[in-house]
Amino acid sequence: MNSSLNDHATTSAVPEQPAHHEPEHERAAIAALGHELRALVDATVRTAASPDTLHRVTDGVRSLTRQLTGRRRARAEIPSVDEFPGGVRMYSPVTGAGSPLAPPMRVTPADGGVAGTCVLGKAHEGPPGYGHGGMSAMLLDELMGWACVAAGTPAMTVSLQLRYHRPVPLDTPLRAFAQVTGVEDRRVSVGGVITTEEDHATVLVAADGVFVSPDPDRARALFPSLPGT
Protein backbone atom coordinates (compact mmCIF):
# COMPACT_ATOMS: atom_id res chain seq x y z
CA MET A 1 0.00 0.00 0.00
CA ASN A 2 2.81 2.40 0.91
CA SER A 3 4.62 1.74 -2.31
CA SER A 4 1.54 2.52 -4.40
CA LEU A 5 1.00 5.75 -2.43
CA ASN A 6 4.64 6.64 -3.00
CA ASP A 7 4.16 6.01 -6.69
CA HIS A 8 1.16 8.33 -6.69
CA ALA A 9 3.12 11.05 -4.93
CA THR A 10 5.41 11.39 -7.90
CA THR A 11 2.51 11.92 -10.35
CA SER A 12 1.51 15.58 -10.48
CA ALA A 13 -2.15 15.97 -11.50
CA VAL A 14 -2.85 19.42 -10.02
CA PRO A 15 -0.48 22.35 -9.40
CA GLU A 16 1.29 22.23 -6.03
CA GLN A 17 -0.28 24.55 -3.44
CA PRO A 18 1.73 27.37 -1.85
CA ALA A 19 3.38 26.22 1.41
CA HIS A 20 1.91 28.74 3.91
CA HIS A 21 -1.73 29.23 4.88
CA GLU A 22 -3.53 30.51 7.93
CA PRO A 23 -3.65 27.54 10.37
CA GLU A 24 -7.44 27.80 10.81
CA HIS A 25 -7.93 27.87 7.04
CA GLU A 26 -5.62 24.88 6.66
CA ARG A 27 -7.28 22.97 9.52
CA ALA A 28 -10.72 23.54 8.00
CA ALA A 29 -9.54 22.11 4.68
CA ILE A 30 -7.90 19.12 6.41
CA ALA A 31 -11.07 18.49 8.46
CA ALA A 32 -13.28 18.73 5.37
CA LEU A 33 -11.21 16.08 3.56
CA GLY A 34 -11.12 13.93 6.70
CA HIS A 35 -14.91 14.13 6.97
CA GLU A 36 -15.42 13.00 3.39
CA LEU A 37 -12.85 10.22 3.73
CA ARG A 38 -14.58 8.92 6.86
CA ALA A 39 -17.84 8.88 4.90
CA LEU A 40 -16.04 6.94 2.16
CA VAL A 41 -14.58 4.47 4.68
CA ASP A 42 -18.01 4.00 6.26
CA ALA A 43 -19.68 3.50 2.88
CA THR A 44 -16.90 1.07 1.91
CA VAL A 45 -17.39 -1.21 4.91
CA ARG A 46 -21.21 -1.09 4.72
CA THR A 47 -21.81 -1.40 1.00
CA ALA A 48 -23.20 -4.49 -0.71
CA ALA A 49 -22.45 -3.02 -4.15
CA SER A 50 -21.60 -5.28 -7.08
CA PRO A 51 -17.99 -6.10 -8.04
CA ASP A 52 -18.41 -3.87 -11.14
CA THR A 53 -19.34 -0.92 -8.95
CA LEU A 54 -16.43 -1.66 -6.60
CA HIS A 55 -14.00 -1.70 -9.56
CA ARG A 56 -15.39 1.60 -10.85
CA VAL A 57 -15.09 3.22 -7.42
CA THR A 58 -11.55 1.80 -7.07
CA ASP A 59 -10.54 3.61 -10.28
CA GLY A 60 -12.06 6.83 -8.98
CA VAL A 61 -10.31 6.58 -5.64
CA ARG A 62 -6.97 5.81 -7.33
CA SER A 63 -7.29 8.94 -9.42
CA LEU A 64 -8.16 11.01 -6.32
CA THR A 65 -5.11 9.70 -4.46
CA ARG A 66 -2.91 10.87 -7.34
CA GLN A 67 -4.10 14.43 -6.70
CA LEU A 68 -2.52 14.52 -3.23
CA THR A 69 0.80 15.68 -4.55
CA GLY A 70 3.60 17.84 -3.22
CA ARG A 71 5.94 17.44 -0.29
CA ARG A 72 5.26 14.53 2.06
CA ARG A 73 5.90 14.98 5.76
CA ALA A 74 8.89 13.09 7.17
CA ARG A 75 8.30 10.32 9.75
CA ALA A 76 8.84 12.35 12.92
CA GLU A 77 7.78 15.74 11.54
CA ILE A 78 5.09 17.51 13.56
CA PRO A 79 2.51 19.05 11.21
CA SER A 80 2.52 22.86 11.36
CA VAL A 81 -1.23 22.79 12.11
CA ASP A 82 -0.67 20.69 15.25
CA GLU A 83 -0.06 21.78 18.84
CA PHE A 84 2.10 19.02 20.28
CA PRO A 85 2.11 17.99 23.07
CA GLY A 86 -1.25 18.76 24.55
CA GLY A 87 -3.24 20.39 21.78
CA VAL A 88 -4.88 19.75 18.46
CA ARG A 89 -3.51 16.84 16.43
CA MET A 90 -5.17 16.90 13.05
CA TYR A 91 -4.19 13.36 12.04
CA SER A 92 -4.52 11.55 15.37
CA PRO A 93 -6.26 8.20 14.73
CA VAL A 94 -8.44 8.97 17.77
CA THR A 95 -9.10 12.73 17.85
CA GLY A 96 -7.89 13.91 14.45
CA ALA A 97 -10.49 15.73 12.36
CA GLY A 98 -8.27 15.01 9.35
CA SER A 99 -7.90 11.29 9.99
CA PRO A 100 -9.99 8.85 7.97
CA LEU A 101 -9.47 6.33 10.81
CA ALA A 102 -10.58 8.45 13.76
CA PRO A 103 -14.17 8.35 15.09
CA PRO A 104 -13.08 11.27 15.78
CA MET A 105 -13.31 11.68 19.56
CA ARG A 106 -14.00 15.17 20.94
CA VAL A 107 -12.10 15.91 24.17
CA THR A 108 -13.20 18.41 26.82
CA PRO A 109 -12.20 19.09 30.45
CA ALA A 110 -14.56 17.41 32.95
CA ASP A 111 -14.81 16.74 36.70
CA GLY A 112 -11.11 16.71 37.53
CA GLY A 113 -10.18 14.89 34.33
CA VAL A 114 -11.08 14.84 30.67
CA ALA A 115 -14.12 13.49 28.82
CA GLY A 116 -14.19 12.20 25.27
CA THR A 117 -17.29 11.76 23.15
CA CYS A 118 -17.58 9.85 19.89
CA VAL A 119 -19.54 7.26 17.93
CA LEU A 120 -17.86 4.10 16.68
CA GLY A 121 -18.96 2.90 13.25
CA LYS A 122 -18.81 -0.28 11.24
CA ALA A 123 -15.14 0.39 10.40
CA HIS A 124 -14.36 -0.01 14.13
CA GLU A 125 -16.23 -3.28 14.50
CA GLY A 126 -15.02 -6.29 16.49
CA PRO A 127 -17.88 -8.70 17.28
CA PRO A 128 -20.80 -8.05 14.87
CA GLY A 129 -22.51 -4.84 15.98
CA TYR A 130 -19.92 -3.97 18.64
CA GLY A 131 -16.63 -2.13 18.84
CA HIS A 132 -13.26 -3.82 18.44
CA GLY A 133 -11.48 -4.28 21.78
CA GLY A 134 -8.36 -2.68 20.35
CA MET A 135 -10.42 0.36 19.42
CA SER A 136 -11.62 0.74 23.03
CA ALA A 137 -8.00 0.45 24.17
CA MET A 138 -6.98 3.11 21.66
CA LEU A 139 -9.73 5.52 22.76
CA LEU A 140 -8.78 5.10 26.42
CA ASP A 141 -5.03 5.23 25.82
CA GLU A 142 -5.40 8.52 23.97
CA LEU A 143 -7.81 10.04 26.48
CA MET A 144 -5.63 8.96 29.39
CA GLY A 145 -2.73 10.71 27.62
CA TRP A 146 -4.90 13.85 27.47
CA ALA A 147 -5.59 13.48 31.20
CA CYS A 148 -1.82 13.57 31.80
CA VAL A 149 -1.54 16.75 29.75
CA ALA A 150 -4.50 18.32 31.59
CA ALA A 151 -2.74 17.52 34.88
CA GLY A 152 0.41 19.31 33.63
CA THR A 153 2.46 16.13 33.14
CA PRO A 154 2.55 15.14 29.44
CA ALA A 155 3.59 11.50 29.39
CA MET A 156 3.68 8.31 27.34
CA THR A 157 1.99 5.00 28.10
CA VAL A 158 4.28 2.38 29.61
CA SER A 159 1.52 0.09 30.87
CA LEU A 160 -2.20 -0.23 30.09
CA GLN A 161 -4.54 -2.74 31.67
CA LEU A 162 -8.03 -3.11 30.20
CA ARG A 163 -11.16 -4.77 31.60
CA TYR A 164 -13.95 -5.37 29.14
CA HIS A 165 -17.21 -5.55 31.14
CA ARG A 166 -19.80 -5.17 28.34
CA PRO A 167 -19.51 -4.93 24.57
CA VAL A 168 -19.34 -1.37 23.23
CA PRO A 169 -22.25 -0.76 20.83
CA LEU A 170 -21.62 0.70 17.36
CA ASP A 171 -23.61 3.67 16.04
CA THR A 172 -24.24 4.82 19.62
CA PRO A 173 -23.02 8.02 21.29
CA LEU A 174 -20.25 7.05 23.72
CA ARG A 175 -18.60 8.89 26.58
CA ALA A 176 -15.14 8.14 27.87
CA PHE A 177 -13.64 9.69 30.97
CA ALA A 178 -10.06 9.68 32.24
CA GLN A 179 -8.28 11.19 35.21
CA VAL A 180 -4.88 11.15 36.84
CA THR A 181 -5.00 9.22 40.10
CA GLY A 182 -1.41 9.73 41.23
CA VAL A 183 1.94 11.24 40.29
CA GLU A 184 5.27 9.94 41.57
CA ASP A 185 8.31 11.64 40.03
CA ARG A 186 7.91 11.09 36.27
CA ARG A 187 5.40 8.26 36.72
CA VAL A 188 1.71 9.12 36.33
CA SER A 189 -1.11 6.72 37.25
CA VAL A 190 -4.28 7.20 35.23
CA GLY A 191 -7.74 5.60 35.24
CA GLY A 192 -10.30 5.62 32.44
CA VAL A 193 -13.74 4.26 31.55
CA ILE A 194 -16.05 4.03 28.54
CA THR A 195 -19.82 4.24 28.96
CA THR A 196 -22.63 5.22 26.63
CA GLU A 197 -23.72 8.88 26.65
CA GLU A 198 -27.13 7.69 27.78
CA ASP A 199 -25.97 5.67 30.78
CA HIS A 200 -22.86 6.95 32.54
CA ALA A 201 -23.36 4.46 35.41
CA THR A 202 -22.80 1.28 33.41
CA VAL A 203 -19.10 0.86 32.71
CA LEU A 204 -18.46 -0.96 29.44
CA VAL A 205 -14.66 -0.83 29.53
CA ALA A 206 -12.31 0.28 32.32
CA ALA A 207 -8.58 0.89 32.18
CA ASP A 208 -5.68 1.53 34.51
CA GLY A 209 -2.51 2.89 33.06
CA VAL A 210 0.97 3.98 33.99
CA PHE A 211 2.37 6.85 31.97
CA VAL A 212 5.93 8.18 32.14
CA SER A 213 7.14 11.68 31.25
CA PRO A 214 10.33 11.15 29.22
CA ASP A 215 13.39 12.82 30.68
CA PRO A 216 14.58 15.83 28.62
CA ASP A 217 17.32 13.91 26.79
CA ARG A 218 14.90 11.16 25.87
CA ALA A 219 12.26 13.72 24.78
CA ARG A 220 14.82 15.44 22.51
CA ALA A 221 15.79 12.11 20.96
CA LEU A 222 12.18 10.98 20.48
CA PHE A 223 10.74 14.27 19.17
CA PRO A 224 13.58 16.14 17.42
CA SER A 225 11.18 18.54 15.67
CA LEU A 226 9.46 19.60 18.92
CA PRO A 227 10.33 23.26 19.60
CA GLY A 228 12.31 23.61 22.82
CA THR A 229 13.65 20.02 22.83
Ligand SMILES: CCCCCCCCCCCCCCCC(=O)SCCNC(=O)CCNC(=O)[C@H](O)C(C)(C)COP(=O)(O)OP(=O)(O)OC[C@H]1O[C@@H](n2cnc3c(N)ncnc32)[C@H](O)[C@@H]1OP(=O)(O)O
Ligand atom coordinates in the same frame (compact mmCIF):
# COMPACT_ATOMS: atom_id res chain seq x y z
C1 LIG B 1 8.36 17.81 26.37
C2 LIG B 1 8.00 16.42 25.74
C3 LIG B 1 6.91 15.69 26.41
C4 LIG B 1 6.50 14.50 25.64
C5 LIG B 1 5.21 13.95 26.09
C6 LIG B 1 4.72 12.99 25.15
C7 LIG B 1 3.23 13.06 24.99
C8 LIG B 1 2.89 12.06 23.92
C9 LIG B 1 1.42 12.15 23.62
C10 LIG B 1 1.17 11.22 22.48
C11 LIG B 1 -0.26 11.19 22.16
C12 LIG B 1 -0.99 10.33 23.12
C13 LIG B 1 -1.09 8.96 22.61
C14 LIG B 1 -1.56 8.10 23.71
C15 LIG B 1 -0.40 7.64 24.51
C16 LIG B 1 0.47 6.74 23.70
O1 LIG B 1 0.05 5.93 22.93
S1 LIG B 1 2.16 6.91 23.87
C17 LIG B 1 2.79 5.63 22.77
C18 LIG B 1 3.00 4.30 23.45
N1 LIG B 1 4.05 4.39 24.41
C19 LIG B 1 5.34 4.38 24.07
O2 LIG B 1 5.71 4.26 22.91
C20 LIG B 1 6.32 4.54 25.20
C21 LIG B 1 7.54 3.62 25.03
N2 LIG B 1 8.41 3.82 26.18
C22 LIG B 1 9.44 4.68 26.14
O3 LIG B 1 9.77 5.24 25.10
C23 LIG B 1 10.13 4.99 27.45
O4 LIG B 1 9.78 4.02 28.40
C24 LIG B 1 9.74 6.39 28.00
C25 LIG B 1 8.24 6.53 28.21
C26 LIG B 1 10.22 7.46 27.03
C27 LIG B 1 10.38 6.58 29.37
O5 LIG B 1 11.76 6.48 29.18
P1 LIG B 1 12.75 7.21 30.19
O6 LIG B 1 12.52 8.68 30.20
O7 LIG B 1 14.12 6.72 29.84
O8 LIG B 1 12.27 6.66 31.58
P2 LIG B 1 12.77 5.38 32.38
O9 LIG B 1 13.99 5.82 33.11
O10 LIG B 1 12.85 4.19 31.52
O11 LIG B 1 11.54 5.18 33.39
C28 LIG B 1 11.16 6.24 34.25
C29 LIG B 1 10.46 5.60 35.44
O12 LIG B 1 9.27 4.94 34.97
C30 LIG B 1 9.28 3.59 35.41
N3 LIG B 1 8.67 2.69 34.43
C31 LIG B 1 9.11 2.44 33.18
N4 LIG B 1 8.28 1.55 32.59
C32 LIG B 1 7.35 1.21 33.51
C33 LIG B 1 6.24 0.32 33.51
N5 LIG B 1 5.91 -0.41 32.43
N6 LIG B 1 5.46 0.26 34.62
C34 LIG B 1 5.77 0.98 35.71
N7 LIG B 1 6.82 1.85 35.76
C35 LIG B 1 7.60 1.95 34.69
C36 LIG B 1 10.74 3.24 35.56
O13 LIG B 1 10.89 2.17 36.48
C37 LIG B 1 11.32 4.54 36.10
O14 LIG B 1 11.06 4.63 37.49
P3 LIG B 1 12.28 4.91 38.50
O15 LIG B 1 13.25 3.82 38.26
O16 LIG B 1 12.81 6.28 38.10
O17 LIG B 1 11.62 4.90 39.84
